[in-house]
Amino acid sequence: MSMSLTEPTTDADPRRWLALGLIAIAQLMVVLDASIVNIALPSAQRSLGISDANRQWVITAYALAFGGLLLLGGRIADFIGRKRAFVIGLVGFGVASAIGGIAQNQGELFAARGLQGAFAALMAPAALSLITITFTEPRERAKAFAVYGGISGGGAALGLILGGVLTEYASWRWTLLVNTPIAIATAVGGFLVVRESRAEGKPHYDIPGVITSTLGLVALVYGFTKANESGWSAGSTVTLLIAAVVLLAAFMVIESRTAEPLLPPRVFSERNRAGAFLVSLLIGLALFGMFLFLVYYLQGTLRYSAVKSGLAFLPFSAGIVVAAAAASNLLPRIGPRPLMAGGTAAAAVGMALFTQIGLHASYASHVLPAEIVMSLGMGFAFVALSSTALIGVDARDAGVASALVNTTQQVGGSLGTALLNTIAATATAHYLTDHGPRAAATGVVHGYTVAFTWGLGALILATVLSIVLVSKQRQAAAPGSSDTSSTTEPTAFEQAEVLDGIR
Incomplete structure (x- = not known):
């Protein structure tokens, strides 16, 4: 249109x-x-x-x-x-x-x-x-x-x-x-x-698409939460997860048949873009989960104050800024695949370091190195993602394609936070069953490290997908970047800049 x-x-x-x-x-x-x-x-x-x-x-x-x-x-x-x-x-x-x-x-x-x-x-x-x-x-x-x-x-x-x-x-x-x-x-x-x-x-407005996609995602997140409370085999958990699958399947059917879909299936037809969206989803899962558990580790285990824990995250922000600036210069010369694959691999190394935290670990020896390595990797990956999302896309789909990078990261983060929170709580409960209530503090940290391990798995998968799905060739700039005649063009600017803005 x-x-x-x-x-x-x-x-x-x-x-x-x-x-x-x-x-x-x-x-x-x-x-x-x-x-x-x-x-x-x-x-x-x-x-x-x-x-x-x-x-x-x-x-x-x-x-x-x-x-x-x-x-x-x-x-x-x-x-x-x-x-x-x-x-x-x-x-x-x-x-x-x-x-x-x-x-x-x-x-x-x-x-x-x-x-x-x-x-x-x-x-x-x-x-x-x-x-x-x-x-x-x-x-x-x-x-x-x-x-x-x-x-x-x-x-x-x-x-x-x-x-x-x-x-x-x-x-x-x-x-x-x-x-x-x-x-x-x-x-x-x-x-x-x-x-x-x-x-x-x-x-x-694709209202049926909005309703089915939103309710499907909510059911999925709530299903993960109920798994924490009642177990994965509980009737309430299974019902919610089945409802999520049905609703999300209905969403895909609606999008394939409606004249003005919220999410045109053709946007996923190009391999590079599909790879970028999948990697963005996995990065969101790992990143949001890392923030959740690291906050609790700093304040609950290391006894940091709220101010001190906020300051403890600043190296992470700085690492993203430095790496994204470097990636912006490298992208035209080497293309997106090395940046995306290398960035997610570095982020995986950082997450692997987070799995080594313990009850008596220190910020300088365990948290800071992990933050620096992971943030540098994220900075490289973010720039490659935002660029790849717009490569070769039709002008009519520019807004949707660019917005999807941010959308997939937010959705991945919400799903990952719920899933990893359930995994962490379950791991802690099992640890306490095996070691008794006196090991409560250690059990909580054990839950965090198990969650970090699952986040590590997501980043490893993101690295594999970056290598397999993303082209190694250098890419031209996305078309239509300066055209204001498209309805979705402003949204393309918005989403690309939100992601690229961390440079």
Whole structure:
């Protein structure tokens, strides 16, 4: 489907740099919210009495909603207007953050996190689309994307520090509440400053596809959670897993038959792109799981404060920045396969080092080396992934293909967090059965290392897929990168820059 963008004027917007500042603040909140809550999770779990089986929902509810609704959010923003979607997304995100901040039980917190993810899925595509529309001069647009990419990269590290400071000196609740006044103020500014633009034509939304895919993923995650509580052979677990398979199969059938699919099957027909999406899914599984258990290891086992544990993750952020910058220069010369395969292999080595942590290990001897090696590998892999996702794709599918890199990483992360949390809890329970309750502390760390081992397996598989599926040839730049005539083009900018922004 081909549609044109309706722009208010071809003249440069005199308030375009102020608009960029507002858009950058919105993106900062989206990026911050992923890392800031990780550091606060142990405190939130104690405060609300969340079980070990259910703690992963604080992360997976946000990731599932964000990743699962991102494609629909971009389509909605195109048709209702990017400015309108941006403002609605900001207000909704702020309200959802407030609900989470005052939550009195785990159900309210999980629901609030899901709402945050849903509104972020509307806000994020609109934000980058607005940059594409607002900055029409190539040099200015490049500067705007550089600012946006820097915010995307630095936001994660800032979230780790801010999450620690707020949790330690105020309350874990402020890691959510802090979003509300900022989001509302930014929404007001966006309403007053940002220009509107929308796609022409009759809107088409693949609602059956959204429903079946989202419910299927939720059933799968909930099935993993029930396996932790009741066992893999329990009727509730089996029922949920069967429902997940049926719903996801229905989603694939719907996508193959609908005229305007949410996820066109043709996007997966090219081997390189299919490999990139699978590797992204596996990286998300390993990366999200690593963050979850390392936070608990630092705070629970090594007795780090929230601030200290946030600072302990900074070398990981720095490693990604350094490696991604180097990869950007290497990619045109050597192609994506060496970067993707080498990056995932290095990440696997880092994860292997994490499996060696123990009750009396130290940060300097065990955690820091693993962080550095894994982060360098992730930085190389991320750049290759975001590039490969757009190689040879039709202009009409550019937005979907690029968005899928982020979507698969979020979905992989939500599934991996739930699955690895169940695996860790089961391993700890078996350890305590064999060694008695006096070995509780050692048993908990044993559960972490078992989860890290499964994450290692995912990264090894990602390395194999990178070698087998991704071409070794150098690739040309993705087509249509500067064309603003496609409905999905702004979303392509958005997702590529979100990933590449960690450079």
